[in-house]
Structure formats: structure tokens, C-alpha cells
Amino acid sequence: MSSEFKTIRVAVVGIGSWGKAIVKTLRNEVSDVQLSHVVTSNSEVAPLLPEQTKILASWDELVTCSDEFDCVVAALPPHLNLPLAQLLLPLGIPLFMEKxxxxxxxxxxxxxxxxxxxxxxxxxxxxxxxxxxxxEIAARLNSPVTSVSGKIGAAYPRRAIMRPLWEYSPHFIAASLKLIASRPISISACYDNIAPELQDQEQRELVTVAIRFENGAQATIQAGNGMINKTRMLTVSATNQQFEFVDRDAVPLKENNKEIAVEPTLPLAKSLTHFVNKVRTGNNSLADFSEGVRVIEILEAADRALDERREVKL
Known part of the structure; x- marks a missing residue:
């Protein structure tokens, strides 16, 4: 069978709330995939799964049945990505990891x-x-981006494993790196005021991170769990263009105040499809993955900038 039409067998590790969203998306929105295995300690997820899907109690069991799936999609806390990668990558198993x-x-x-x-x-x-x-913004740009400004967050409880800055900002940091396409050279960060109605018993924070780039561009991203409403807004400016993206608006994208139609496919479906196609075609380029490592370097520098109250060079 041609690899172009091969059904990709996917094992999902971790069936928490986001893992359930991944399972649903794989089943309903990604073409030519089969959910072959899930790794979870929660036996109650069985009704969410196709009848033929095997449930494993530990990711170690993946090693003994590695000929039964083509790739692994992991929905795990970030501190577990490394040990899973250490298990799977030496075996040649493709791996999708959460941010x-x-x-x-x-x-x-x-x-x-x-x-x-x-x-x-x-x-x-x-x-x-x-x-x-x-x-769509990237496709329409006709000159280099000069600035990116974003706000992303909500009022959810703080996760025990990481601070809200690390939970919310990676998506827009990654988008800024892609759109500006220049080397980041320094990071500054500051805490912002939280609305009085959110000054409760939760561990909340609202942080603005500023990233300066070698080409003179700058990205400014406010992120955290100190926002009253769930927020995902991005403004991208170039010489003669300004794009505004407001998630959940009826028409979420505007260019120079003119509404722009975009396809309704959910980003998770697009991300999973991209990974599945890499598996199908054997594409092992690490270009995007390397940018993901750069995101962590920026977050680590932002922590230092907050602690030391100074701009941090990269």
C-alpha cells in the first residue's frame, strides 16, 4: 500500500481532560487514523474509545507491543515528556508531545x-x-513583521506542576517566533495587576513578557490565570498591515479593520493532522521542534527577568 494512503495507528498516552479532547479529535476530525491503544489508569474512559482500542495501564507496555502502532500522541504534564521520549525515541517511535x-x-x-x-x-x-x-496572517504578510502583541489566559486555578506563565504563553511565544522569523536576543518581564474580583485564594499571576529580536522587532505577550474572561487575542503589525485575531469572535480575523474569512477547522485537528502526515511520509525535520526548545529558553529567561527585575540576554 502506498504510504500516501496508509492508515496510521495511533497510541494515546494520558486521558485527562486534554487527552479526551485528543481522542475525540482523532476519531472525528483526522483522516485515515486508527486509535489502536490508550495508556491510562482510568478504566472509565472505555466508552469513549472504539471497540478495538486496547487499554494499557503503563507506558512501559508500549515497548512490548510496538509493532501494533505507528506513533504515540502524549497528553502529559511537561515533566513527563522527557522520560517518555527516553523510552520511545531510541525505538524509532514517532512522538507528539503537549506544550x-x-x-x-x-x-x-x-x-x-x-x-x-x-x-x-x-x-x-x-x-x-x-x-x-x-x-492566514502568515500567508498575507507582504513585509517583515515589526511587532506582535498578544493576550492569552483565563481565571482557572493554578496547576501544581507549573506557573501560569508557562501554561498559557507558549502558544503565542511560538507564534511570535514563526511570524517574526528572527533570532530573539533579550527578554524582559513584569507582573501586572490582577482585577480585584480575582484577588481570591487562588495562586494567580498575570505577567507581560517582552521579547526583542535581532531584526528590531518586538513581541509583547500578557499571559496568566488573572484574566476575568477567557482571552486569546493577537495583534500582528507590519509596514502597511495590521492583523487582529480575537478568538471566538464571529469573524475572528481582521486585516486593516477588514474582516477576513478563515476556515473553521480547529487548531488541534490541524496540529494532529500535521503530525500524522509527518509519520506517514517519514518527515523527521526538527526545524519546528527546535523552535519549541527556543520557547523553553525564553520562558526560563522570563523567570529570571522576573526574579532579578532586569532584562535578560539570550
Whole structure:
């Protein structure tokens, strides 16, 4: 059978709330895939799965049945991405990981080194790289981007494993790197005021991160769990163009105040489809993955900038 038409067998590791969204998306919105295995300790997920899907209790079991699937999609907390990669990449198993890739630049570079050594197919789920609105902005640009300004966050409880800055900002940091297409050279960051109605018992933070680039462009991203309403807004400016993306608006994208139609496909479906197509074609380019490592370097620098109250050089 031609690889172009091959059905890709997918094993999903982690069936929490986002893992369930991944399972649903794979079943309903990604063509030519079969959900072959899930790794979860939650036996109650069985009704969500196709009848033929095998449920495994531990990811170690993937090793003994690796001939039964073509790739792994992991919906795990970031500190678990490295040990899973250490298990799977030496076996030649393609791996999709959620953002952020890791909780330190050292761990992120370790995953990149593994992927380089084993010529692995790897993918980080920075879904705004596949957001139809962001893709449309990139396609319409007719001059270099001079600035990116974004706001992303909500009022959800803080996750125990990482601070809100690391949870919310990676998508827009990755999008800024893609759109500006220049080397980031320094990071500054500051805490912003939280609305009085959100000054409760939750551990909230609202942080603005400013990224300066070698070509003179700048990205400014406000992120955190101190926003009253769920927010995802991005403004991209070039010489004669300004794009405004407001997620969940009836028409989410405007160019110079003119509404622009974009396709309705959800970014998660686009991201998963991109990974599945890499598996299908054997595409082991690490260009996008390397940018995902750069995202972790920027987040680590932002932490330093907050702690030391100064601009941090990269």
C-alpha cells in the first residue's frame, strides 16, 4: 500500500481532560487514523474509545507491543515528556508531545539531542502555529513583521506542576517566533495587576513578557490565570498591515479593520493532522521542534527577568 494512503495507528498516552479532547479529535476530525491503544489508569474512559482500542495501564507496555502502532500522541504534564521520549525515541517511535515541552531548557535540549541522535519524528503541540487565523496572517504578510502583541489566559486555578506563565504563553511565544522569523536576543518581564474580583485564594499571576529580536522587532505577550474572561487575542503589525485575531469572535480575523474569512477547522485537528502526515511520509525535520526548545529558553529567561527585575540576554 502506498504510504500516501496508509492508515496510521495511533497510541494515546494520558486521558485527562486534554487527552479526551485528543481522542475525540482523532476519531472525528483526522483522516485515515486508527486509535489502536490508550495508556491510562482510568478504566472509565472505555466508552469513549472504539471497540478495538486496547487499554494499557503503563507506558512501559508500549515497548512490548510496538509493532501494533505507528506513533504515540502524549497528553502529559511537561515533566513527563522527557522520560517518555527516553523510552520511545531510541525505538524509532514517532512522538507528539503537549506544550510546554519541558520545565527547563536543559530537559528540552536533552529531548532535542535524543531526537537528533535517533533521527526521530517529533512534534510539540503549539496549536496556534496551526490556527487557521495565524496561518492566514502568515500567508498575507507582504513585509517583515515589526511587532506582535498578544493576550492569552483565563481565571482557572493554578496547576501544581507549573506557573501560569508557562501554561498559557507558549502558544503565542511560538507564534511570535514563526511570524517574526528572527533570532530573539533579550527578554524582559513584569507582573501586572490582577482585577480585584480575582484577588481570591487562588495562586494567580498575570505577567507581560517582552521579547526583542535581532531584526528590531518586538513581541509583547500578557499571559496568566488573572484574566476575568477567557482571552486569546493577537495583534500582528507590519509596514502597511495590521492583523487582529480575537478568538471566538464571529469573524475572528481582521486585516486593516477588514474582516477576513478563515476556515473553521480547529487548531488541534490541524496540529494532529500535521503530525500524522509527518509519520506517514517519514518527515523527521526538527526545524519546528527546535523552535519549541527556543520557547523553553525564553520562558526560563522570563523567570529570571522576573526574579532579578532586569532584562535578560539570550
Amino acid at each position: 510546554p515541552l519541558a520545565l527547563s531548557a536543559q530537559d528540552a535540549h536533552t529531548v532535542l539531542s535524543l531526537a537528533t541522535r535517533h533521527q526521530s519524528i517529533v512534534h510539540i503541540d503549539h496549536i496556534d502555529l496551526y490556527n487557521p487565523a495565524v496561518v
